Amino acid sequence: MGKGRMETFFDGVLAIIITIMVLEMKVPHGDNIGALYPLLPVVLSYVLSFVYLGIYWNNHHHMLHTTREVTGSMLWANLHLLFWLSLVPFTTAWMGENHFARLPAAVYGFVLLMAAIAYFILQQRIIAAQGEDSLLKKAIGSDWKGRLSPVLYVAAVIVAFAAPWISIGIYVLVALLWLVPDRRIERALAHDGRQP
Amino acid sequence: MGKGRMETFFDGVLAIIITIMVLEMKVPHGDNIGALYPLLPVVLSYVLSFVYLGIYWNNHHHMLHTTREVTGSMLWANLHLLFWLSLVPFTTAWMGENHFARLPAAVYGFVLLMAAIAYFILQQRIIAAQGEDSLLKKAIGSDWKGRLSPVLYVAAVIVAFAAPWISIGIYVLVALLWLVPDRRIERALAHDGRQP
Amino acid sequence: MGKGRMETFFDGVLAIIITIMVLEMKVPHGDNIGALYPLLPVVLSYVLSFVYLGIYWNNHHHMLHTTREVTGSMLWANLHLLFWLSLVPFTTAWMGENHFARLPAAVYGFVLLMAAIAYFILQQRIIAAQGEDSLLKKAIGSDWKGRLSPVLYVAAVIVAFAAPWISIGIYVLVALLWLVPDRRIERALAHDGRQP
Amino acid sequence: MGKGRMETFFDGVLAIIITIMVLEMKVPHGDNIGALYPLLPVVLSYVLSFVYLGIYWNNHHHMLHTTREVTGSMLWANLHLLFWLSLVPFTTAWMGENHFARLPAAVYGFVLLMAAIAYFILQQRIIAAQGEDSLLKKAIGSDWKGRLSPVLYVAAVIVAFAAPWISIGIYVLVALLWLVPDRRIERALAHDGRQP
Numbered sequence: 001m002g003k004g005r006m007e008t009f010f011d012g013v014l015a016i017i018i019t020i021m022v023l024e025m026k027v028p029h030g031d032n033i034g035a036l037y038p039l040l041p042v043v044l045s046y047v048l049s050f051v052y053l054g055i056y057w058n059n060h061h062h063m064l065h066t067t068r069e070v071t072g073s074m075l076w077a078n079l080h081l082l083f084w085l086s087l088v089p090f091t092t093a094w095m096g097e098n099h100f101a102r103l104p105a106a107v108y109g110f111v112l113l114m115a116a117i118a119y120f121i122l123q124q125r126i127i128a129a130q131g132e133d134s135l136l137k138k139a140i141g142s143d144w145k146g147r148l149s150p151v152l153y154v155a156a157v158i159v160a161f162a163a164p165w166i167s168i169g170i171y172v173l174v175a176l177l178w179l180v181p182d183r184r185i186e187r188a189l190a191h192d193g194r195q196p
Numbered sequence: 197m198g199k200g201r202m203e204t205f206f207d208g209v210l211a212i213i214i215t216i217m218v219l220e221m222k223v224p225h226g227d228n229i230g231a232l233y234p235l236l237p238v239v240l241s242y243v244l245s246f247v248y249l250g251i252y253w254n255n256h257h258h259m260l261h262t263t264r265e266v267t268g269s270m271l272w273a274n275l276h277l278l279f280w281l282s283l284v285p286f287t288t289a290w291m292g293e294n295h296f297a298r299l300p301a302a303v304y305g306f307v308l309l310m311a312a313i314a315y316f317i318l319q320q321r322i323i324a325a326q327g328e329d330s331l332l333k334k335a336i337g338s339d340w341k342g343r344l345s346p347v348l349y350v351a352a353v354i355v356a357f358a359a360p361w362i363s364i365g366i367y368v369l370v371a372l373l374w375l376v377p378d379r380r381i382e383r384a385l386a387h388d389g390r391q392p
Numbered sequence: 393m394g395k396g397r398m399e400t401f402f403d404g405v406l407a408i409i410i411t412i413m414v415l416e417m418k419v420p421h422g423d424n425i426g427a428l429y430p431l432l433p434v435v436l437s438y439v440l441s442f443v444y445l446g447i448y449w450n451n452h453h454h455m456l457h458t459t460r461e462v463t464g465s466m467l468w469a470n471l472h473l474l475f476w477l478s479l480v481p482f483t484t485a486w487m488g489e490n491h492f493a494r495l496p497a498a499v500y501g502f503v504l505l506m507a508a509i510a511y512f513i514l515q516q517r518i519i520a521a522q523g524e525d526s527l528l529k530k531a532i533g534s535d536w537k538g539r540l541s542p543v544l545y546v547a548a549v550i551v552a553f554a555a556p557w558i559s560i561g562i563y564v565l566v567a568l569l570w571l572v573p574d575r576r577i578e579r580a581l582a583h584d585g586r587q588p
Numbered sequence: 589m590g591k592g593r594m595e596t597f598f599d600g601v602l603a604i605i606i607t608i609m610v611l612e613m614k615v616p617h618g619d620n621i622g623a624l625y626p627l628l629p630v631v632l633s634y635v636l637s638f639v640y641l642g643i644y645w646n647n648h649h650h651m652l653h654t655t656r657e658v659t660g661s662m663l664w665a666n667l668h669l670l671f672w673l674s675l676v677p678f679t680t681a682w683m684g685e686n687h688f689a690r691l692p693a694a695v696y697g698f699v700l701l702m703a704a705i706a707y708f709i710l711q712q713r714i715i716a717a718q719g720e721d722s723l724l725k726k727a728i729g730s731d732w733k734g735r736l737s738p739v740l741y742v743a744a745v746i747v748a749f750a751a752p753w754i755s756i757g758i759y760v761l762v763a764l765l766w767l768v769p770d771r772r773i774e775r776a777l778a779h780d781g782r783q784p
Contacts, residue, residue: 397595397599397649400599401599401602401603401645404599404600404603404604405603405606405607407603408603408604408607408608409607409610412607412608412610412611415611416615464646467649468642468646471638471642471645471646474606475635475638478606478607478610478638479610481610482610482613482615485615486616486619489615489617490619493619494619495619495620495621495624496619499624
């Protein structure tokens with residue numbers, strides 16, 4: 001089965017997720033600067049989540065470049081990932097409206113953790129389907145970012161109950177970690193003599 | 197007429213349906229665990245509907261693999277299916293917010309029933325267009341799942357007025373029934389010597 | 393310029409329009425049949441608009457089959473059509489919530505009228521680009537449906553101020569008119585020896 | 589990496605942005621002409637933003653015609669552009685509901701300014717990737733529109749605090765400036781002997 005429709009569906013859902021987050025930014029009633037002030041944490045949450053979803057889209061894009069066929073289990077692993085990502089607008093709005101309070105900050109991290117696990121499962125499904133010589137396996141190498149992120153999320157979730165701002169700092173850190181261009185897959189594809 | 201645009205449109209609408217269900221999860225006002233508690237039935241309804249829509253997307257994906265051309269009647273059968281699926285966010289939210297009360301649980305099942313019938317009609321339109329040697333007809337075989345589901349939905353709708361929780365159990369059961377990988381179409385395509 | 397991206401964009405916007413109409417169906421607070429009753433006109437409006445948007449999608453699909461290239465003016469004519477269609481969820485909800493009152497019924501018809509005109513303009517842009525031997529021009533022939541519909545919309549808008557139910561009847565009539573399969577374009581393409 | 593998925597994602601997000609603006613037009617409660625009156629500034633804001641987003645879609649469409657490959661930095665420049673465009677429904681609704689008051693009119697211009705800068709960055713990324721003989725660089729030439737627009741936006745933002753209606757006039761002017769068909773890229777492609 002071709003990967004086209006799976007890519008399209010992922011992109012479609014992600015595009016909607018990324019956009020409906022804005023719907024949670026309720027238009028303020030006043031027209032002065034004071035009316036914008038309570039929106040600040042909402043906007044900051046939005047920026048953070050926008051970057052996370054952008055990273056997911058980018059990485060998903062790259063990961064699927066290493067494969068051509070998709071199996072039934074990949075389709076479900078993909079839907080599973082989308083399920084957790086679809087909760088991001090909810091946790092983003094909850095965290096923003098409560099000014100980064102403890103429980104919302106923890107739940108925000110929990111959903112990021114589950115999304116990271118879902119991404120890992122999808123990655124494993126693709127590697128398994130590619131067999132011994134998996135191009136994706138070579139491409140991700142030690143996958144230290146993929147292994148470190150869940151650990152950091154777990155730490156952030158726990159810390160949130162004591163000091164939610166440290167959790168936010170960790171979320172920002174993980175995002176920066178991934179924003180640094182990652183040429184692994186591009187390099188592996190080039191090395192393989194395949195045009196990405 | 198090529199099937200591309202029909203697939204794309206189905207995927208587009210389904211992606212939106214699946215995502216706007218989250219919009220129905222109203223962000224709670226408090227920031228403590230008590231604020232999350234009333235969301236529990238809403239989240240459970242969301243998970244159930246997410247799985248159902250995932251199944252529809254998966255099966256639609258497979259079904260269209262057996263055909264290349266689409267006719268005008270297929271386009272309308274497709275829109276008819278989308279109409280019933282588009283009501284799922286509404287019934288999901290209503291059922292969740294009323295903690296699986298009788299009428300909402302029955303209406304939820306009614307919409308699932310109509311979607312199943314609409315799917316069946318689309319399937320018949322494709323088989324009819326493929327003529328005698330319909331690959332899809334061979335692929336679905338006795339179609340026992342497709343025949344059993346509507347019966348179970350009808351039962352669930354009736355039972356809902358007495359014991360809505362049994363109806364929910366039936367909805368979960370039907371979802372599990374379909375989640376079990378179904379290799380019929382993949383097998384038929386392979387048997388036919390066609391790459392899916 | 394290829395037509396692919398114009399088709400995709402039209403489908404994307406239409407898919408969203410068709411789906412957000414459901415968002416206007418506010419989930420009722422009660423869980424009994426009385427809670428559903430006020431939704432009836434909203435649901436009826438939704439069904440009517442769903443059919444209209446389905447017809448537009450279908451016809452747009454057929455119309456673009458006659459062309460391969462798109463020009464800048466077609467892109468804008470396409471956006472213009474999308475603008476009017478994007479107002480349909482608004483007029484649908486307004487008409488439904490006011491139980492088919494006079495002004496909402498008239499405004500509903502006005503937006504349908506403007507969409508019909510926008511569709512006509514897009515059609516003319518395509519015919520103009522195809523030159524003398526326009527396949528689309530042959531395909532639509534006298535275009536009696538395309539000419540009759542605006543007249544009926546104008547009548548319905550005027551009548552709405554006296555008897556809105558007659559206007560609704562006219563909207564249903566026009567929808568039925570278009571639902572009757574229209575093989576003009578398919579026939580013209582076949583006649584032309586081109587596979588649609 | 590092929591540009592297909594970047595185009596699709598841009599179109600998907602833009603289609604949603606353009607459509608959810610309508611969701612901000614709250615359905616009025618009355619059914620008389622007085623109920624529509626307060627909607628007028630909202631509708632006018634909507635029209636203005638619809639035209640702006642249409643222009644962005646059109647220009648993006650043309651710009652990507654000059655390139656085939658996309659790099660990682662283009663993907664992020666694209667996401668950055670989408671971020672600012674995603675704020676347009678928010679600023680549109682805020683400006684409309686406050687009847688073009690000072691601060692909302694200024695913030696509306698600020699987001700347009702940031703979107704223009706983001707577009708410029710994406711353009712530079714593509715030119716840089718194309719190297720010496722950049723087709724896009726030739727196509728945009730002096731890029732006077734691209735250079736003038738940010739200046740006008742800055743002026744409008746400042747003027748908004750004194751006379752917001754002049755700012756609105758400037759926004760309309762810039763939109764008209766871009767609406768005038770711009771054949772630069774089409775000409776450059778033709779000149780280059782490439783079919784757009």
